[in-house]
Amino acid sequence: MNREASRNGIRVIVLKSGAKSYEARINRRGVTSQSKCFPLRAEALAWKRDIESSIDKGNRVVTKSKVLIRDIIDAYLIYRDPATNKTNPMPSNRQTDYRRVKLDLGNFAIDKINNQDVANYINLLHVEPTLQSKKNPNGPIKTYAPSTVRRFFYALKIAVEWHARLHGYNIDGLFEMERRVVPPPWSGKRERRLEDGEEQRLHEAGIERKNTYSRQDWERIIGFALETAMREQEIVWAEWKNIFDGGKRLRIPAEHTKTKTERVIPLSDRAMEIIKLQKTDCPTEAKRIFWQFSSPDSVCVSFARLTKRAKIQNFHFHDLRHEATSRLCELHHYTMSQIMQITGHKDISTFLGYTHHFK
Numbered sequence: 001m002n003r004e005a006s007r008n009g010i011r012v013i014v015l016k017s018g019a020k021s022y023e024a025r026i027n028r029r030g031v032t033s034q035s036k037c038f039p040l041r042a043e044a045l046a047w048k049r050d051i052e053s054s055i056d057k058g059n060r061v062v063t064k065s066k067v068l069i070r071d072i073i074d075a076y077l078i079y080r081d082p083a084t085n086k087t088n089p090m091p092s093n094r095q096t097d098y099r100r101v102k103l104d105l106g107n108f109a110i111d112k113i114n115n116q117d118v119a120n121y122i123n124l125l126h127v128e129p130t131l132q133s134k135k136n137p138n139g140p141i142k143t144y145a146p147s148t149v150r151r152f153f154y155a156l157k158i159a160v161e162w163h164a165r166l167h168g169y170n171i172d173g174l175f176e177m178e179r180r181v182v183p184p185p186w187s188g189k190r191e192r193r194l195e196d197g198e199e200q201r202l203h204e205a206g207i208e209r210k211n212t213y214s215r216q217d218w219e220r221i222i223g224f225a226l227e228t229a230m231r232e233q234e235i236v237w238a239e240w241k242n243i244f245d246g247g248k249r250l251r252i253p254a255e256h257t258k259t260k261t262e263r264v265i266p267l268s269d270r271a272m273e274i275i276k277l278q279k280t281d282c283p284t285e286a287k288r289i290f291w292q293f294s295s296p297d298s299v300c301v302s303f304a305r306l307t308k309r310a311k312i313q314n315f316h317f318h319d320l321r322h323e324a325t326s327r328l329c330e331l332h333h334y335t336m337s338q339i340m341q342i343t344g345h346k347d348i349s350t351f352l353g354y355t356h357h358f359k
Contacts, residue, residue: 010044013037024048026168036170051168067163069113069156070106073098076159082255089255091233092295097155100131104152110160115173118156119181125149146183153182192319193326198312199226205310213302217292220274221299222320224290227271229324229343231258232317233296238289240279247272257344265342 011023024044025035038044077098082089090098105113105121125144133142144152157175164171202222206215225235234256242251247267254262267275278289293299303317321343328339 008045009048010041012041026051047168050165067110067167067169068106069108069110069160070102072110072163073102073106073155073159076162079162086255088260093233093297093300094151094155096297097151098159101152101156101159105156110163110169110171113174115176118153118175119177121156122149122153122177122181125152150183191322192315193323194315194319198310198315201310201312202306205306207309213292213306218306220278221290221293224271224274225317225320226324226327227268227274228265229321229328230265231321231344232299236288236290236293236296236299239287240282240289241287243267243275243289247275252344259344259346261344261346263341263344 006025009025009027011025013021013023015021021037021039022041022044023035023037024047026048036044036047038047077090077095079085080088080090082092126146126149127143130142130144133139153175160171160174199222203215203219206213206218208214221235224230225232228235228250230238230252234252237256238250238252242253243249244251249264249266251264252262254260257263275289278291282289282291300317307313307315325339325343328334328342329336334342
């Protein structure tokens, strides 16, 4: 192997076979020296420029041996904090995934974890009791669903890859899993709809008690979900300033949507009536329409308790979106394209689950 003289910080390495690789090296006073090899000169130059640009911006270049997983996740959560990151904030229901990974792997240095360790972590999650099961040792033991395991894996992957790019260290191959190690995206179609009398039973299960959502609270948010087909985070974060056109339309900002695309939905008479009722009871300082619900997580968790009190099996708050979309299709007032604009579906294959309602 021969090493040629460095040019612009890039050294050509000629192997015995005649093949060449290009070594980029960073040497800055006060910064830990580092290098990385690439098959192409352009890739080596691009990496070198990225690292030097990060240094010029004041970012600290770190070595993997000193980086703990908990520090990586903490830094990423700060970066995606909705209070400061207005272009790409992290929804609260996703922050819990990162905190779970931090709880599991936080004390490990990133240079002590390899590809097989990540695969073993995924396999362990499949059989590990959920945190809720651990809190109730006398109850049934529940393990994480494949979709949840997949979320935890990608929380780790996204945070570490972001941190590695920011600080310029190498994690090549760390997340390249063999086939079937990472559970595939959920591909089934959930068809659960409200059955006769279930909506009324949900309302009646509301409790008139301090620090608990009342029947009135549930009647309004359930009714609004059924009228608009909005996701829980879109409803919870909707603000009074998003209502326009004389109260007939609602703008859903991109940062509140799953697809990160802004959309505008028409409000039915019932939806407008619910908004008026909310306005009447709204504290003067509240910016959000459904001010009484603190977060999407609180809606989902409390709704699970509500269905239990109502003795309704296998029904989630998100199923209200499916119910609402199905009702829009059954009305035949809108074309498929118009309904997709209302619901925010981007993938036609996802929406096809509702098309059997069209005649």
